[in-house]
Amino acid sequence: MRLALRKRSIRSAGGRSRSARPGTRAQPMQNPFKLTRRFAILGLLLTVAVSVASSFFLSRFMVRNLLRQDATVSRDFVQSVVEVQQAWEYFSGRRAGDTNLGEFFSRIAAMPHVVRTNVFSTERTIVWSSDPALIGRRFDRNPELEAALGGRLEVSLDDQKSKPEHVALDGEHPKYVVENYLPVRRNGEVIGVVEMYKSSRALFDSIDEGLQLIWLSGLGGGIFLYGVLVWVVLRAERIIRAQQASLVQHETLAALGTMASAVAHGIRNPLASIRSSAELNLDNESAPVREASEDIVDEVDRLERWVRDLLAYAVPEAGEPENVRVSQVLHDSLNAFEGVFAKRDIRVSSDALQSAAVVRGDHALLTQVFNCLLTNAMEAMPQGGELQLKTAPVGAGRLRVSISDTGHGFSASDLQNAFVPRRSTKRTGLGVGLPLSKRILERFGGSIELVSRATGGATVNVDLPIAR
Incomplete structure (x- = not known):
């Protein structure tokens, strides 16, 4: 009972911290300069x-x-x-x-x-x-x-x-x-x-033919020139938008880095003390005490993962590309979730553990990516379900790792905002797991794709470059 009250107080405090300060007003966003529209007219x-x-x-x-x-x-x-x-x-x-x-x-x-x-x-x-x-x-x-x-x-x-x-x-x-x-x-x-x-009829015919050729050439040249210029402007606008998005992302990362440092400094030491105290009660003879202590350890580990993910997204580790065996990475990730999957009645079927494919990446960072994807699949199946992992070559020199679950899947809004930082669809999520995974994969020349199946559940496709 006391533990439940503490959870409510923590969630209430978190909710209040996210609310806007009284007396503050949101600044209206200035209308962006419509380069393509203005150039198209002018x-x-x-x-x-x-x-x-x-x-x-x-x-x-x-x-x-x-x-x-x-x-x-x-x-x-x-x-x-x-x-x-x-x-x-x-x-x-x-x-x-x-x-x-x-x-x-x-x-x-x-x-x-x-x-x-x-x-x-x-x-x-x-x-x-x-x-x-x-x-x-x-x-x-x-x-x-x-x-x-x-x-x-x-x-x-x-x-x-x-x-x-x-x-x-x-x-x-x-x-x-x-x-x-x-x-x-x-x-x-x-x-x-x-x-x-x-x-002279012949002279006038020659003049008319020359005039027609000149005006057609002028019209054709104008259309060609206008088309080329519009293409250049469209490309420039796409580059400007990408640079603006990159600037916004860097500003967000700078803010997250400052916040993550403060969170890590102020929370990690108290969390370690709470976990140590709870672990002392795991051998208690009272079943309610042991159950409450296990809940405390789980919640502390969850908070620790939040802090770790936040730090990893704000200041990502600089892993150098190396040859990594995919089956070994998936084996390490599945071993970390073996107990949790058994407790939540999640059945795992995988032919990826027998794959001999070797990709370019970093073992620790790729393990972090698949840990994030397995966590999302697990939370999408609160009543249990089936988790399936497959590997298959796609395209030229690329390997696809597919992780499919039988959970609630993705909505159209979820697919649109999945890789936007701090846009989590989970009540207890920070919204940095998928964006961090995308950044890690892109660093090694890989990509990630989310697919919501019509029959229920979702599939996450991770493409990685095969090592030569």
């Missing part, structure tokens, strides 16, 4: 802007170069004919009746894809035209003509109705025509301008 806008801008400028560059190359060929051809005919005075109107040069311009006007040809003098007056109604007319508002008279080769792709002289063009021609202003020189001085309108 990166998409920037990628679209860059793709459209580059495609637009490349399109203009291509169209301008194609049209300018065609106009350059026409200018050189006209210039060579004027030099051969020595028709310098024709542009001033003095030789307007020259049939040879007039015939030449008529042939130019009759060339394929040429819609109209006008010849301007330096006074901006049309001295010859394929449309006789325009001869003698003057069009003052013409920037391209002014630039051509200044010696520049001008090319434009305009709507037929954008200028007054375009109105009289034949309506059967395409909507857009290429307008070339070809300066004619004598001794380096511009003496006139030949205005030539072209409407």
Whole structure:
């Protein structure tokens, strides 16, 4: 009775120690920076802007170069004919009746894809035209003509109705025509301008094909670039999250280390005295006294294991990898639980004790891992049950040790938080056993997996690298 009262008082004190202090308020968690979401929006806008801008400028560059190359060929051809005919005075109107040069311009006007040809003098007056109604007319508002008279080769792709002289063009021609202003020189001085309108279906088809290729390339390049950048950002965000989790874990370990040192210093000596006093009563003639003493020894051992696990998790032992026989490790762990299993009516079946497999690890640390897993399996079967251990090779160079029980299994929440420190599902647990086991196994290149079976019970799979 006195022992039960002491247990209640200890649990009540533990419960009060975990409660929040009065008057304290939980600090709200700041919203994390959503790197992927913000980059997805901003990166998409920037990628679209860059793709459209580059495609637009490349399109203009291509169209301008194609049209300018065609106009350059026409200018050189006209210039060579004027030099051969020595028709310098024709542009001033003095030789307007020259049939040879007039015939030449008529042939130019009759060339394929040429819609109209006008010849301007330096006074901006049309001295010859394929449309006789325009001869003698003057069009003052013409920037391209002014630039051509200044010696520049001008090319434009305009709507037929954008200028007054375009109105009289034949309506059967395409909507857009290429307008070339070809300066004619004598001794380096511009003496006139030949205005030539072209409407080449082949040229426009080439321009359309080039524009389509440029815009498709810009779109495809933008999509590829955006996809690569999103992949990089997603990977960076995963690394940042892993580093943040590692920082949180290290902070937790630092706090646990300080607490574990204080607990070990303040509890271990009183626990040793209590255990020694209880052991003196194990030989007492009174059965109730012996039973109570055994309960005290068991509870003290349990508290001692808590302190040991807490210290091991906060400051893990630095075991060096070595060749370890799995059967020997499992044999040592099962021997430590043999009496407890018999008392709790837990039947053990194992073919792992006959395994000759050798893995990389540390004997003491691996024994600690399997002791933790056997303890969890035992506590999952309070009314007794069956415990099964198996070994089998999996993958390339790895050995799996499976520990299955017929207990209550794992819930979805248990599986999610099983390896989170201080998230124990047991009323009397510290929540460091499975996280400590995971850390030890990962140190030697191993892994651990929890599986809840639909038929009842659970299985823990421990994978270890086989020694070569």
